[in-house]
Amino acid sequence: MISKEDIIKRFVSYVTVDTESDPESDTTPSTAKQWDLANALVNELKAIGMQDVSIDENAYIMATLPSNVDHDVPTIGYISHFDTTPDFTGANVKPQIIENYDGKDIILNEAENIILSPDYFEDLLLYKGQTLITTDGTTLLGADDKAGICEIISAMEYLIQHPEIKHGTIRVGFTPDEEIGRGAHKFDVERFGADWAYTMDGSQIGELEYENFNAAGAKVKIKGKIVHPGYAKGKMVNSMYIATEFINALPRMETPEHTEDYQGFFHLYSIDGKVDETTLQYIIRDHDKDHFEARKEVLQKLTNDINTQYGREVVTIEISDQYFNMKEKVEPVMHIVNIAEDAMKQLNITPLIKPIRGGTDGSQLSYMGLPCPNIFAGGHNFHGRYEYVPVESMIKATEVICKIAELTAKKS
Numbered sequence: 001m002i003s004k005e006d007i008i009k010r011f012v013s014y015v016t017v018d019t020e021s022d023p024e025s026d027t028t029p030s031t032a033k034q035w036d037l038a039n040a041l042v043n044e045l046k047a048i049g050m051q052d053v054s055i056d057e058n059a060y061i062m063a064t065l066p067s068n069v070d071h072d073v074p075t076i077g078y079i080s081h082f083d084t085t086p087d088f089t090g091a092n093v094k095p096q097i098i099e100n101y102d103g104k105d106i107i108l109n110e111a112e113n114i115i116l117s118p119d120y121f122e123d124l125l126l127y128k129g130q131t132l133i134t135t136d137g138t139t140l141l142g143a144d145d146k147a148g149i150c151e152i153i154s155a156m157e158y159l160i161q162h163p164e165i166k167h168g169t170i171r172v173g174f175t176p177d178e179e180i181g182r183g184a185h186k187f188d189v190e191r192f193g194a195d196w197a198y199t200m201d202g203s204q205i206g207e208l209e210y211e212n213f214n215a216a217g218a219k220v221k222i223k224g225k226i227v228h229p230g231y232a233k234g235k236m237v238n239s240m241y242i243a244t245e246f247i248n249a250l251p252r253m254e255t256p257e258h259t260e261d262y263q264g265f266f267h268l269y270s271i272d273g274k275v276d277e278t279t280l281q282y283i284i285r286d287h288d289k290d291h292f293e294a295r296k297e298v299l300q301k302l303t304n305d306i307n308t309q310y311g312r313e314v315v316t317i318e319i320s321d322q323y324f325n326m327k328e329k330v331e332p333v334m335h336i337v338n339i340a341e342d343a344m345k346q347l348n349i350t351p352l353i354k355p356i357r358g359g360t361d362g363s364q365l366s367y368m369g370l371p372c373p374n375i376f377a378g379g380h381n382f383h384g385r386y387e388y389v390p391v392e393s394m395i396k397a398t399e400v401i402c403k404i405a406e407l408t409a410k411k412s
């Protein structure tokens, strides 16, 4: 349907614009340079014939493809983000096109000896014979999530050019700042006005996700007593040793490096210690709501136990929820997952349905009233120099977008 050349041209035009977001900034978008691509996307949406194209003061873009049937069809939405992660530079991206990939090492950068190899990244072998887009080894690629934007716009263009494909009203939403956890924050769900939506922000072809972690953060402060070491007997309290007790009281195997699939964890990601005071920072993750609550109680109980043991408040803990498993909001409307699954099967794509070990904008949007599973956009190795995307996967994602719209109109 859509030509490889068109997809490549469109994708390259996006990734060559730097849109790195910045967690230190308070503005939305967090970096002014995100406007460069945002404004270009607005022009492009208008140029392909989308209606009600809008961009607000925070650079959130929305557009409509009107229904072409006379019966009532639910309004569906497609969402992706145009920022790239601050984890790795997204400036001066120089995409390389590898045609008819032979399954061997890809030299990303000869001068710096940077190689993309199936020895480390076995997934590459899934794409033998396909066209890959890679970096030149010095930047990320930005397939996360400019692949999603490319697919959504390509699908809308295709539907506009092929009115024989029947569909209801389709809404499109592009957001800034997803990579710093703020993509959904200022998303006007009511104005978007869709019954449900899909984020096109997954990885490998076939991915379809509607379960993610429940997430909380915990800041543990431990108070010691600083005294001259020469006069310390019976007086000094070293907060770092109490911190060690705290750390060791938690199950060592329930950590990210020892868990997978539906297993939750406590993740200690920072220690800042002196004799007088030590701060531990944890994140808590669990797909299961009850287990998630139980994990928070474990931390609270441990805090209380240590305080009892010392006979005073040496430990204080602040636990704050971050996001929740979208499953709770999606399960009551499971047909929205089933339609996506059917669409993939009809296109000979094997659906890979698995829980996300993280969160997405879709999880926040689901709790804001817009149920929002996540679909593959095709890229691999996000957030670094080894990022790549097979063009064939992007074409398949574009077809999935069109097929979901078609099936939604048929089923209603």
Ligand SMILES: [Zn+2]
Residues within 6 Å of the ligand: 081, 144, 145, 178, 201
């Ligand atoms: Zn993303």
